[in-house]
Amino acid sequence: MTPAERYxxxxxxxxxxxxxxxxxxFMEGTLDSWKKQGLNGSDINDVFNFERDLGRVTxxxxxxxxxxxxxxxxxxxxxxxxxxxxxxxxxxxTVRFFKGRRNNFMPTYLKHAxxxxxxxxxxxxxxxxxxxxxxxxxxxREVERVVGVVKEKGSWLQQRLIGPYMYLRALMxxxxxxYAFYDVxxxxxxxxNAWVTLSDRMISRLxxxxxxxxxxxxxxxxxxxxxxxxxxxxxxxxxxxxxxLIARIQSRQKKQLQIQIDTDGYVEQAIPLYMEIGMTMMSPxxxxxGCNVVEIAKAYPKLRMLGGIDKRVxxxxxxxxxxxxxxxxxxxxKRGGYIPTCDHSVPNEVSFADYLHYRxxxxxxxx
Numbered sequence: 001m002t003p004a005e006r007y008x009x010x011x012x013x014x015x016x017x018x019x020x021x022x023x024x025x026f027m028e029g030t031l032d033s034w035k036k037q038g039l040n041g042s043d044i045n046d047v048f049n050f051e052r053d054l055g056r057v058t059x060x061x062x063x064x065x066x067x068x069x070x071x072x073x074x075x076x077x078x079x080x081x082x083x084x085x086x087x088x089x090x091x092x093x094t095v096r097f098f099k100g101r102r103n104n105f106m107p108t109y110l111k112h113a114x115x116x117x118x119x120x121x122x123x124x125x126x127x128x129x130x131x132x133x134x135x136x137x138x139x140x141r142e143v144e145r146v147v148g149v150v151k152e153k154g155s156w157l158q159q160r161l162i163g164p165y166m167y168l169r170a171l172m173x174x175x176x177x178x179y180a181f182y183d184v185x186x187x188x189x190x191x192x193n194a195w196v197t198l199s200d201r202m203i204s205r206l207x208x209x210x211x212x213x214x215x216x217x218x219x220x221x222x223x224x225x226x227x228x229x230x231x232x233x234x235x236x237x238x239x240x241x242x243x244x245l246i247a248r249i250q251s252r253q254k255k256q257l258q259i260q261i262d263t264d265g266y267v268e269q270a271i272p273l274y275m276e277i278g279m280t281m282m283s284p285x286x287x288x289x290g291c292n293v294v295e296i297a298k299a300y301p302k303l304r305m306l307g308g309i310d311k312r313v314x315x316x317x318x319x320x321x322x323x324x325x326x327x328x329x330x331x332x333x334k335r336g337g338y339i340p341t342c343d344h345s346v347p348n349e350v351s352f353a354d355y356l357h358y359r360x361x362x363x364x365x366x367x
Contacts, residue, residue, distance in 0.1 A: 001016065002239055003152075003153075004055040004154040006055055007020055007054060008020070008156055009331065010304070010336070011258060012215070013302065013336045014336065015336065016187055016367070018366055018367030019329070019339065020051060020054065020055070021064075021366070022361070024307060024346070025345040026343075026345055026346045028103045030346055030349050031225050033352075034355070037351060037353065038315060038352055045360075048359040049359055055108040055153075056155055057156070057158070058146075058157055058216075059143065059144045059145075059146045060160045060161075060203055061135075062159065062162065062198070062203075063161055063162030063167065063218075064218045065162070065166065065170065065218065065234055066162070066200065067162060067167050067170055068130065069089065069092075069312075072090040073088060073090050073092040073127075075087070076088050078094065080099065082117060082255055083099055084097065084099060085097045086110070091112075091170050093111065093112050094110040107330075110283075110289045112170070112171060112172050114172050115172075118175050120171075120187065124171065127299030128195075130201035135202075135365075136205070138153060139205060141350055143205060146206075147206075147210050151210070154308075156214065157210065157211075157213045157229055158215075159203060161215070161217060163218055163219030163226070164192055164195055164237075165220070165221040166218055167190065167191075167193065168192070169351070171191065175344070179347075180235060181229070181233055185236075186339045188237055189241075192238075193241070195196045196248075199241040200245055200249070204248075207253055211253070211254070212257065213255065213257070214257065215246065215257055215259055216260040216262065217259070217260065217262065219261050220263050220264050221234075221263075221270060222262050222264060222266055222267050223268055224265055224266055224288075224289045224290070225253040225265075226266050226268075228267050234273055235276075239273075242277040246278060248278060257261075258280045259274075259277065259279045259280050259362065260279070260280070260283065261274050261281075262282075262283050264286050265289045266286075266289040267282060267289075268291075270310075271296070279303075280302070280303070280304055281303065281306070282304075283305070284306060284341065285305065285306075285343055286307075287308060287310035288310070291343070292308075293328065294332065297332060297338070302337075304338070305337060306339040306341060307340075307341050307344075308340070308341075308343055309328075309340055310343060311324035311346060311349075311353075314342070314346065314355060314358050315349050318354070321358050322356065325365055326365065328340075329365035329366050330365055333367060340362055351354070
């Protein structure tokens, strides 16, 4: 099979010659640590048997962990307090970091861009204008790039964008947005209407050139014990806007859209909710939060799945890795619709030798 045929068959729950070979990613410092353990300067695609061509092309420019601001806020140091830097980030948040250090820990968010309607209307909404010339030009350049690849290779076309909960959380903060659902519901709906308008306007420009296979929402709506908001709140505030956007996109093409939701945490409460908006795929199934891809696959046999490999097992050595993968990969390969990756970025607690063994076993068990 070609990479495009393999990826498309996976997404359509059809049999494949072997599983797609990719990784979620690597935490900062992991690859540097492995170089000290024997990883040489060779291309890691060769070392770890990753696909050079996934058979999928991705278009972004509509936000992910932060809204798709144009222009971004200025990333600048506001002040220093002892061992901490207080920074305004690109999403307009005031954030406390360890001095001189930004990565591999959770910072403290002191203030978010939207505290009230005045913040939203005067400073934030103009940055989400779908008609900004710079935004249109940047998106159109990406459209030209992906359309050429899809037409040449038949690749799967995925449009990524920030999901409505992640968008609200980035604008207001996880605690304040909970109050806002109750105190200012009209403001919440206005903010989400702007999300639909911007996303729809941009995606229509892509669809003027080609049909889309998949819409991929970065959502992060779960934590280790389940949903961060109640099902009733999800249905009242998020579901109508999800359905509005998806319906607009689907109305412009004949090909049936696949819908992927990306969220960390324990997802079993979220799966039936997101199926109400047509979700067909989910990722990355954090094992440490209690996600078991085999059990979820049995419960939802038509759900496409990516991820779910327990990073903690990767660090336990070959015997533990073999036992774990023998129970997981052959079953998921036979079941179909699965791409095996770590349940998030691979940490540097996993040794180079153990990760290399893990990759060899993925190839062995995955065809």
